[in-house]
Amino acid sequence: RCLGTSTKDTVVRATLFPGDGIGPEIASSVKQVFKAAEVPIEWEEHSIGTSVDPQTNSFVTFDSMESVRKNGIGLKGPMTTPIGKGFRSLNLTLRKSLGLYANVRPCLSIPGYKTPYDNVDLVTIRENTEGEYSGLEHQVVKGVVESLKIITRHASLRVADYAFQYARSNGRKRVSAIHKANIMKKTDGLFLQCCREVAEKHPDIVYEEVIIDNCCMMLVKNPSLFDVLVMPNLYGDIISDLCAGLIGGLGLTPSCNIGDNGLALAEAVHGTAPDIAGKNKANPTALLLSSVMMLRHLGMVEKADRIQKAILKTIEEGKYLTGDLGGKASTTEYTMAVCEHL
Amino acid sequence: TYMPRPGDGAPRAVTLIPGDGIGPLVTDAVVQVMKAMHAPIYFEEFEVSGKMDKIPDVVMDSIRKNKVCLKGGLATPVGGGVSSLNVQLRKELDLFASLVHCFNLPGLPTRHDNVDIVVIRENTEGEYSGLEHEVIPGVVESLKVITKFCSERIAKYAFEYAYLNNRKLITAVHKANIMKLADGLFLESCREIAKKYPGIEYNEIIVDNCCMQLVARPEQFDVMVTPNLYGNLVANTAAGIAGGTGVMPGGNVGAEHAVFEQGASAGNVGNEKLVKEKRANPIALLLSSSMLLRHLQFPAFADRLEQAVMGVIKEGVHRTKDLGGTSTTQEVVDAVIAKLG
Ligand SMILES: Nc1ncnc2c1ncn2[C@@H]1O[C@H](COP(=O)(O)OP(=O)(O)OP(=O)(O)O)[C@@H](O)[C@H]1O
Numbered sequence: 001r002c003l004g005t006s007t008k009d010t011v012v013r014a015t016l017f018p019g020d021g022i023g024p025e026i027a028s029s030v031k032q033v034f035k036a037a038e039v040p041i042e043w044e045e046h047s048i049g050t051s052v053d054p055q056t057n058s059f060v061t062f063d064s065m066e067s068v069r070k071n072g073i074g075l076k077g078p079m080t081t082p083i084g085k086g087f088r089s090l091n092l093t094l095r096k097s098l099g100l101y102a103n104v105r106p107c108l109s110i111p112g113y114k115t116p117y118d119n120v121d122l123v124t125i126r127e128n129t130e131g132e133y134s135g136l137e138h139q140v141v142k143g144v145v146e147s148l149k150i151i152t153r154h155a156s157l158r159v160a161d162y163a164f165q166y167a168r169s170n171g172r173k174r175v176s177a178i179h180k181a182n183i184m185k186k187t188d189g190l191f192l193q194c195c196r197e198v199a200e201k202h203p204d205i206v207y208e209e210v211i212i213d214n215c216c217m218m219l220v221k222n223p224s225l226f227d228v229l230v231m232p233n234l235y236g237d238i239i240s241d242l243c244a245g246l247i248g249g250l251g252l253t254p255s256c257n258i259g260d261n262g263l264a265l266a267e268a269v270h271g272t273a274p275d276i277a278g279k280n281k282a283n284p285t286a287l288l289l290s291s292v293m294m295l296r297h298l299g300m301v302e303k304a305d306r307i308q309k310a311i312l313k314t315i316e317e318g319k320y321l322t323g324d325l326g327g328k329a330s331t332t333e334y335t336m337a338v339c340e341h342l
Numbered sequence: 343t344y345m346p347r348p349g350d351g352a353p354r355a356v357t358l359i360p361g362d363g364i365g366p367l368v369t370d371a372v373v374q375v376m377k378a379m380h381a382p383i384y385f386e387e388f389e390v391s392g393k394m395d396k397i398p399d400v401v402m403d404s405i406r407k408n409k410v411c412l413k414g415g416l417a418t419p420v421g422g423g424v425s426s427l428n429v430q431l432r433k434e435l436d437l438f439a440s441l442v443h444c445f446n447l448p449g450l451p452t453r454h455d456n457v458d459i460v461v462i463r464e465n466t467e468g469e470y471s472g473l474e475h476e477v478i479p480g481v482v483e484s485l486k487v488i489t490k491f492c493s494e495r496i497a498k499y500a501f502e503y504a505y506l507n508n509r510k511l512i513t514a515v516h517k518a519n520i521m522k523l524a525d526g527l528f529l530e531s532c533r534e535i536a537k538k539y540p541g542i543e544y545n546e547i548i549v550d551n552c553c554m555q556l557v558a559r560p561e562q563f564d565v566m567v568t569p570n571l572y573g574n575l576v577a578n579t580a581a582g583i584a585g586g587t588g589v590m591p592g593g594n595v596g597a598e599h600a601v602f603e604q605g606a607s608a609g610n611v612g613n614e615k616l617v618k619e620k621r622a623n624p625i626a627l628l629l630s631s632s633m634l635l636r637h638l639q640f641p642a643f644a645d646r647l648e649q650a651v652m653g654v655i656k657e658g659v660h661r662t663k664d665l666g667g668t669s670t671t672q673e674v675v676d677a678v679i680a681k682l683g
C-alpha cells in the first residue's frame with residue numbers, strides 16, 4: 001500500500017473504472033463528493049486498455065481484474081465495447097472473471113423529478129449467470145431453432161441467499177420471488193423451491209411468490225406493493241428496466257453486481273452518451289447513487305445516507321439540475337451543489 | 343341502419359366454458375347482456391375445470407363444430423405435473439395468435455393518457471413448448487423453440503390485422519441481442535413480412551427497453567408483435583397502465599377457430615372473496631364479447647354492446663373495486679343492459 005494522505009487503518013481501497021464517453025466526468029464527480037464527505041476510500045484507477053489483453057481476451061486488462069479481485073470492491077462508469085470479432089465484450093469479461101452472479105438495482109422515487117408514479121421504493125435482484133442467457137442455441141432443421149434455458153440449484157440458492165441477506169442488512173421486510181412456474185414447471189419450479197428453502201431460514205422476512213405477468217401488472221398499477229424482488233435472469237432484465245422506467249429511466253437508477261466471496265462492483269447502467277461527452281453536461285446521479293450502494297455494501301452506512309440525502313435534496317431543490325432533468329446546470333455545478341448539501 | 347341479409351336472424355351457436363372461480367360470474371354477465379340485446383347467438387355450455395387433466399372431447403368437438411367459443415379462466419396449478427388447460431386449448435385448436443387490446447377508456451382516468459395498444463402474441467411455441475428435463479439433480483433445462491413457420495404466420499397475422507384496422511405502426515418485441523438464433527429468426531420473419539406491407543411502418547424494440555418505454559411513454563406504441571412469453575409480459579404491462587386486466591378485452595384465433603376470453607390474465611380466476619361477494623369485473627369479457635360479435639360479422643350488435651359498456655364506464659357510477667368502485671358484477675351488468683340502445 002502506498003502512503004496516501006490517510007494513515008488510518010480504516011481506509012478502504014477500491015477499484016475505479018471511469019469508463020468512456022461521459023464516464024470520466026461523472027467519475028470525477030464521485031471523487032469530489034467522496035472527498036467532501038470525507039469517505040475513507042482510496043481509489044485505484046484503471047482505464048480500459050487500447051488493445052486486447054491476451055490473458056483476458058478482452059480490452060479489460062488482467063491487472064484491472066486483479067485489482068478488483070484484490071480489493072473486493074469497485075465502481076464502474078459506462079464503457080463502450082469496441083466493435084470487432086475475436087474478443088469478449090467488456091461486461092461479459094467482468095461478469096465471468098469476477099463471478100458476478102447477482103445484479104441489484106434499487107428503484108427509489110426521486111422527489112422533485114415527476115413521473116406518473118411516486119412512492120416507488122423497491123429493489124430488484126437478478127440472477128446474472130444462467131437462465132435464458134446461457135447462449136446455448138442451435139438450429140434443429142432449417143427454420144427451427146432451439147434456445148436452452150438452464151436453471152441450477154447452485155445458482156438459484158446463491159441469488160436467493162443474497163436477496164434475503166440484502167433484505168436483512170437493509171432493513172427490508174419482504175422478498176417476492178418472481179417466476180412463471182405455472183408454465184415452466186421444472187425450471188422456474190426449481191428456482192422457486194430454492195427460494196423457499198432459503199426463506200425458511202429467515203422467518204422474520206415475509207416471503208411471497210408472484211407470477212411474472214401478474215407482477216408486471218401490479219408494478220404499473222401500484223409499485224408500492226413490492227419491497228425486494230428476486231428472479232431468474234430474463235425476468236430480472238425485463239423487470240429491472242420496467243422499474244427504472246417507473247422512476248424516470250436509467251439516468252437515475254444505480255446498480256451493483258455481487259460476485260464471488262462477497263465482491264461488489266457498482267456501476268451506472270446507462271450508456272456513454274457520446275453526444276455530450278466532454279461537455280460538462282452529464283448527469284452523474286446514477287453513478288453517484290451506485291457509489292452509495294458501494295458504501296452500503298462496505299457497511300459505511302452513515303456516509304452512504306449522507307451522500308444519498310444530499311443528492312435527493314439537490315434534485316428536489318431543482319436549482320442545479322442537468323439538462324436531462326430539464327435544468328441548465330453543468331456537471332460541475334450539480335456536483336458542487338451536492339457537496340454543499342452534505 | 344342495419345339491413346340484415348335474409349336469414350341473418352338465425353342464431354349462431356357459440357361454445358361457452360364458464361370455467362373456474364370468477365369465470366362463471368363474468369360469463370353469465372355476457373349471457374345476460376346477449377339475451378337482453380337479442381343477439382343472434384346461442385350458447386352451448388360445458389363445465390370445464392382447470393383441475394381436469396384435459397379438456398373433455400365433447401367440448402373440443404363443440405368448439406370444432408361452432409368455430410367460436412367464449413370462456414372464463416381455468417385455474418392453473420403452479421408446479422406439479424398438470425399442464426395449463428388454457429395453454430392446452432390454444433395448442434390443440436392451433437389458436438396461434440393471441441390478441442389483447444389495451445386502451446384508455448374515456449372516463450376512467452389512469453396514470454397515462456392516449457394508450458391504444460394492440461398486443462399480438464405468438465401463442466403456440468417459444469417458451470411455452472413444455473419441453474423441460476432434469477439433466478442431473480440440481481440442473482434443469484427448458485427448451486424455447488422458435489420456428490420460421492410460426493414466426494411468419496404471426497407476423498402475417500399482425501400485419502393483416504393492422505391493415506384491416508387501419509393501424510399505422512407495428513413494433514416487433516425481441517431479445518435478439520442475447521438469443522441471436524431464436525429471437526433472430528423471429529425478427530427475420532417479421533422483416534420479411536413487413537416488406538409486403540409498405541403502407542405500414544415497422545420497427546423493433548428489445549423487450550427490457552420495451553417495458554421501460556411502456557411505463558414512460560406508452561403513446562409511442564400501436565400494434566406490437568411478439569414471441570410467446572414477451573407477449574404475456576407486454577400485454578399485462580400495457581393492460582396495467584391502461585386500467586387493469588379487468589377491463590381489457592382479447593381473444594385467441596387460428597385459421598379455423600377463435601376463443602374469446604378476458605384479454606390479459608385470461609387464466610385468471612380471481613380470489614375466493616371476489617367469487618363469494620360476486621364482485622368480479624365483467625367489463626373485460628363484455629368487451630371481448632363485442633369482439634366475438636364482430637368476428638361473427640354482426641357489427642351492429644358489436645357496436646351496441648361496446649357503446650353500452652363504454653357508456654357505463656364513462657358515467658362512472660357502477661364500477662367494481664378494481665376500478666375504485668363498490669359495485670357487484672350484477673350491478674354493472676344491469677347498468678350495461680339499461681344502456682343498450
Ligand atoms: N379486475 C382487475 N383487473 C386488474 N387488476 C386487478 C383487478 N382486480 C384487482 N386487481 C389488482 O390485483 C391485485 C389484487 O387484487 P384483489 O382483487 O385480490 O384485491 P385486493 O386488493 O387484494 O383486496 P382484497 O384483499 O380485499 O381482495 C391488486 O393489485 C389489484 O389492484
Ligand SMILES: Nc1ncnc2c1ncn2[C@@H]1O[C@H](COP(=O)(O)OP(=O)(O)OP(=O)(O)O)[C@@H](O)[C@H]1O
Nearest residue numbers: 211213214587588607608609610611612613622623
Ligand atoms: N375480471 C376481474 N375482476 C376482478 N379482479 C380481477 C379480474 N381479472 C383479474 N383480476 C385480478 O387481477 C389479479 C391478477 O390476475 P393474474 O395475473 O394472477 O391471473 P393469472 O391466473 O395469472 O392469468 P394468466 O396466467 O393467464 O396470465 C388477480 O389478483 C385477480 O384477482
Ligand SMILES: [Mg+2]
Nearest residue numbers: 237238241550
Ligand atoms: Mg436490460
Ligand SMILES: [Mg+2]
Nearest residue numbers: 211213214607
Ligand atoms: Mg396472469
